[in-house]
Amino acid sequence: MALRKFYNExxxxxxxxxxxxxxxxxxxxxxxxxxxxxMDNYHAKYIETSLVDPVYHVCFGGMVLSYFLALPExxxxxxxxxHAKDHGGH
Numbered sequence: 001m002a003l004r005k006f007y008n009e010x011x012x013x014x015x016x017x018x019x020x021x022x023x024x025x026x027x028x029x030x031x032x033x034x035x036x037x038x039m040d041n042y043h044a045k046y047i048e049t050s051l052v053d054p055v056y057h058v059c060f061g062g063m064v065l066s067y068f069l070a071l072p073e074x075x076x077x078x079x080x081x082x083h084a085k086d087h088g089g090h
């Protein structure tokens with residue numbers, strides 16, 4: 001949704017106008033306001049309505065986070081396994 005809005009904003013711009021349009025969006029203040037607006041929208045949509053969805057979001061978010069934290073160890077393990085296989089190890 002946000003990407004579609006951004007695309008619609010920039011599709012009529014010329015290439016020289018693009019940096020001046022995007023530059024304010026890269027400021028720290030703009031990012032803070034965007035995050036705050038997103039948190040306010042989330043709070044209004046899920047927290048105030050007493051839905052169970054935030055519990056699911058925490059559970060699935062924790063699963064994804066743990067997967068990404070374990071990924072480097074798994075890759076090292078698979079590389080070691082492949083190396084042992086290539087060199088006649090166990």
